[in-house]
Amino acid sequence: MPMKFPSFRSRRESFPEKMWTRCPSCEEQLFNKQLERSMNVCPSCGHHFRLPAPVRLGQLLDEGSFEERDSGLVSVDVLGFVDQKAYPDRLVAAGLATGLRDAAVWGFGRIDGQPIAILVMDFGFMGGSMGAVVGEKVARAAEGALAAHVPLVIVSASGGARMQEGTLALMQLAKTMAALERLRAAHVPYVSIMSDPTTGGVFASYAAMGDINLAEPNALIGFAGARVGADTIGQELPPGFQRAEFLFRHGFVDRIVPRPDLRRELAQVLRYLVPSWQEASRG
Amino acid sequence: MVDRILGRGRDGKDARDGRDAREGKDGGDARDAHDEAPASQTPEEAKAAVWNRVQLARNLRRPRILELLAVIADEFVELHGDRLFGDDEAIVAGFARIDGHRVAVIGQQKGADTEENVRRSFGMPHPEGYRKAMRIMELAERSGLPVVTFVDVPGAHPGPESEERGIAEAIARSVGLMTRLRTPIVTVITGEGGSGGALAIAVGDVVLALENAVYSVISPEGCASILWRTRDEAPTAALAMKMTAADQQALGVVDQVIEEPADGAHTDHEETGRRIKVAILRELDRLAAIPVDLLVEQRYRRYRSLGAYTELTGPAPTPTVPPRGGLADRLRGLIEAGQRAMPAPLQVGRRDEPPAREDV
Numbered sequence: 001m002p003m004k005f006p007s008f009r010s011r012r013e014s015f016p017e018k019m020w021t022r023c024p025s026c027e028e029q030l031f032n033k034q035l036e037r038s039m040n041v042c043p044s045c046g047h048h049f050r051l052p053a054p055v056r057l058g059q060l061l062d063e064g065s066f067e068e069r070d071s072g073l074v075s076v077d078v079l080g081f082v083d084q085k086a087y088p089d090r091l092v093a094a095g096l097a098t099g100l101r102d103a104a105v106w107g108f109g110r111i112d113g114q115p116i117a118i119l120v121m122d123f124g125f126m127g128g129s130m131g132a133v134v135g136e137k138v139a140r141a142a143e144g145a146l147a148a149h150v151p152l153v154i155v156s157a158s159g160g161a162r163m164q165e166g167t168l169a170l171m172q173l174a175k176t177m178a179a180l181e182r183l184r185a186a187h188v189p190y191v192s193i194m195s196d197p198t199t200g201g202v203f204a205s206y207a208a209m210g211d212i213n214l215a216e217p218n219a220l221i222g223f224a225g226a227r228v229g230a231d232t233i234g235q236e237l238p239p240g241f242q243r244a245e246f247l248f249r250h251g252f253v254d255r256i257v258p259r260p261d262l263r264r265e266l267a268q269v270l271r272y273l274v275p276s277w278q279e280a281s282r283g
Numbered sequence: 284m285v286d287r288i289l290g291r292g293r294d295g296k297d298a299r300d301g302r303d304a305r306e307g308k309d310g311g312d313a314r315d316a317h318d319e320a321p322a323s324q325t326p327e328e329a330k331a332a333v334w335n336r337v338q339l340a341r342n343l344r345r346p347r348i349l350e351l352l353a354v355i356a357d358e359f360v361e362l363h364g365d366r367l368f369g370d371d372e373a374i375v376a377g378f379a380r381i382d383g384h385r386v387a388v389i390g391q392q393k394g395a396d397t398e399e400n401v402r403r404s405f406g407m408p409h410p411e412g413y414r415k416a417m418r419i420m421e422l423a424e425r426s427g428l429p430v431v432t433f434v435d436v437p438g439a440h441p442g443p444e445s446e447e448r449g450i451a452e453a454i455a456r457s458v459g460l461m462t463r464l465r466t467p468i469v470t471v472i473t474g475e476g477g478s479g480g481a482l483a484i485a486v487g488d489v490v491l492a493l494e495n496a497v498y499s500v501i502s503p504e505g506c507a508s509i510l511w512r513t514r515d516e517a518p519t520a521a522l523a524m525k526m527t528a529a530d531q532q533a534l535g536v537v538d539q540v541i542e543e544p545a546d547g548a549h550t551d552h553e554e555t556g557r558r559i560k561v562a563i564l565r566e567l568d569r570l571a572a573i574p575v576d577l578l579v580e581q582r583y584r585r586y587r588s589l590g591a592y593t594e595l596t597g598p599a600p601t602p603t604v605p606p607r608g609g610l611a612d613r614l615r616g617l618i619e620a621g622q623r624a625m626p627a628p629l630q631v632g633r634r635d636e637p638p639a640r641e642d643v
Contacts, residue, residue, distance in 0.1 A: 076591040078534065079525050083510035101595070131588025139587060161478075161500045163510065166524045167536045170478060170500040171589035174486050177455060178462035185463070200498070203456065204451040204479045223451040223479075224441030236419050250447050251440055 023047050023066065039259045048216050048259055050196060052098060053105045053122035056155055060263050061109040061118070066106035073133045075102060079166050087164040094125045102133035103158065106141040108148070112180055112267035114274065117145035121157045123197070128158035130202050131165040135172025138206055142179035142190075151270055152191040156207040160200020173205040180206055189273035191266065194221050194234045194253070208252065212269050214262070215244035289585070291614040317510065326522075334518040336527050337503060340474045341437075344549040346389030346556065347406075348375050348433040349603035351473065353417045354556025355563070356381050359388070362419060368448060371412030372403045373440070374484075376419040378428070384567055387423035389484050390473075407440040410453035410531050417457050420464055429467040429567055432484045438502060439480030454483040461486035461585060465579055466571035469563055472537065473548070488582050489566050490536065492528035493555070494543040498536060499526040522643030535589065 020029050021261070027043035035042075039059055040049040051059070057066050081087040095101060103126060106119035119141040122126045138154065145152035161169040183190055188190060192210025194203075197220035204223055222242030238248050247253045257265045325331070339345070352359045361377040363370040376389045393406030396514050400406075423430050437452050461484075470487030476498030493496065499506075503521035504514045511519065531537040544551040570578065577627060 009523035072595040073592050074595055076593055078591045079523065081523055083520075083523065109584055111558070132592045136592055163501055163506050163524070165500075166496050166526070166534070166589070167476075167500055167531060168534060168590045170482055171536060171586060173479060174453070174458050174462060174483055174586040175589060178583050181459045181463045203481055204454040206455070208449075208452045208455045209459065222440070222446055223454075224446070235486075241443055242446060248448075250449070252449055252452060 005048070005052065008189035017063045021049075046217065046258070048196060048218065050123050051119045052124055053100060053153040053159060055111070056120045056195075057105065057261070060153075060155070060266065061111055062113065065110040066107055066118075068105060069110065070106065070137055071101065073102060073136060073257065075131050075162075075182070077164070078168060079164070081177060083164075090126060090164070098122055098124045099124040099158065100125050102137075103128045103130070104137045106137045106144075108150070109145070111263065111270065112154075114267065114270050115146065115148070115150045116153050116270065117141050117150055117209060118153045118155075121140050121202075123157040123159075124194060126162065128156075128202070129160060129162035129169075130172050131162035131169050132172065133182065134158075135164075135169075135175045137175040138172075139179040142176070145190075146183050146186055146188055151191065151192065151273055152183060153176050153191045153270075154206060154210075155193045155195060156198040156202050157195045158198060158200070158207075160202055167250045173201050176206045177209070180209060184211075189270070191269060191273070193262070193266070194219055194247075199223070199225070199242075200278050211273065212255075213253045214255050214257050214265070214269075215247065217256055217258055217263070219244040221247050221253075285396075289460075299342045330522045332523045333527060335499055336495045337521050338519075339547045339549070340497045342547065342549045343395070345474050346548055346552040347392045347435055347473070348388065349392055350389065350552050351433060351556050351559060352379055354553055355379075355560045356388075357383075363415070365418060367414055368411045370411050371415060371435075373406050373408040374412035374416055379431075381431075381567075382564055384564070385428055386421050386567070387426075387428045387430045388433070389419055389430065391436040391480075391484075393435065393474075393487035396539070403581075404435055404440055407438060408436065408480060408483075409440045410448040410450045413439075413450075413453040416484050417460050420460060421459075424464050424466045427466065429469065429570065430452050431563055431567075432448040432466070432468065432470045432487065434470060434472045434475030434476055434481045434485050436477045436480045437475055438477040439483070449532060451479075454479045457483040458486055460605045462583060463579060465575050467567065467573075467578060468582075469566045469570070471541075471559055471563065472498055477502060486582075486586065488570055488578060488585070489538050491535045491539050491541055491559075491562050491566070493541050493548055493559070494528055495547055496528045497521075497526045498531045499524050499529070576628055 006105050008270065020031050021035055022029055023042040025047035026042060028042060028044045030042060033134065037050070039057070040051055077087045100122055104119055104121050106117070109118055110115060118128065120137055121134070138194050142152055163169070163250060176233050180190060191212045194207055194213065194215040196216060196218070198207045199220065204219060220242055221244055244253060244256050248256050255265065343377045356379040359377060359382040361375060373391055374389065379386055379388045388466045391406050391408060392403055394400030394403045421431055435589050439445065463606070468487040472485065472490065472492040472497055476485065476496060478499065478501055481498065496535060503517040503524065506520035506524060507516040508514045525534065528537055528540045532540050540561065544554045548555040554635045
């Protein structure tokens, strides 16, 4: 579910220009240039900072290969949802903070020369929450991959379904799964990459369902909020609960991949998943 | 220009006409959502009315799948176990005969007392419950049986053992299976439609709902604690999420609302069951007439089209880096410099704090 919505201010503080950033894990002060060189991974403790979608795309894809699709999609406030702020105002603020129109970006690109369809989520846009636009983009990415016969890669970073769109946000679970089932039936491969955090309805739909599931180290991945779980059940939570390593131990993640290795490992598994007829048709 | 898709299950008018025609036939058991909402309601009254429905949906004596089958079905054979881990009594599944129709039935079952609630984990299914449901759905597909699901769940079980065994994977897989199952699916929301735990068995060709049933992406308490920072605002959240059956029909998530007996379903299980039975039989007959390829395609389109967005054309999206150098930026720079100068700098990088999360 959506969580704390990062404000305009807090996002700017995370990566201010010509300044440093404090690692929230080891409290080390890091120069931003240095952080950028290390792919936004803390050089002293290995903490993986959350990535804006354009930065993630830049890290994974061959330079200049990304062609964005459906960049114009924007959410509509069907419910007239107002909590402490009206939903349309939240959308505008999130747009200003991220330069995006919603919490996902999709398009075609190449990784190590291999063409793929890729969708990347951005936690900075309303907690990466999934409403109609995210659901629609996931479905279109799956349909696009199917039409072009190229593998689909999705990098998740989300608190879950977007409360402000009510059950229509919940219905995106069905929308995205319906499209992915067609992809699977057509034997087009799908790789899911879970980054911090991947929770709620996004985890309970496309993020959990990759042919291959990769996760970044120590990423928070879970269905129910730990707090909710503890409240409802009145149980102590095991250490490391809902971290990538917990999921790995219980068999829901194929590999935990540190960010500097992600591009290489993704290209590596894709080479096994792309059927030979496709190689031939490209050659 | 603007490409707008509103949350309409089908191609709007046809489905609506069909629905009206069907309503005419069965003598007013079902009614249109819009009859009800009185025009002149203060926000406080509206909030109280919605909250009253939430309470009715959660009423302890409300009929669940077993109570309803006792009225609806001539015969019921319960089947147990997911063949992988165990049998989850929060989900009841099996075969039933309804007025000569052989069907597979699946539904959540809350307990009537504490002892039963412990056994059924308060109607909150674990992964094995959804895996049992999937097993029965696949069996129904192979046997050519339609599937009828009864939804009444606060949410999937949120505990550590549920996560360990993959509750998210089970829900995702079940939702995916239902989108492609080659047999008709009729879903009835009878009580609480609690988020992913409900949707996992609610991806029907047609979705019916009892008048006082509710359906939401998150519990009103959960929504309130995140957006209003207090659970006390749950009625406000319930109103904002438009979670009543009538509102859900207006959004296109629910196709048809089934009227309850005067004082609510819990006061008269017989009559409630009878009305649900009429609606289920009508839908089973209608869906049976549709060739299965078309049926699955229509179901795909129903869920593919839910959700509202527009498409902006014209200039590229706003720049990734907002323009700098305004007064606000300069002030912020000064403040940040001040913070740096302090011996214990204020915590920055808040977006990396563990988020407050909720079940979906």
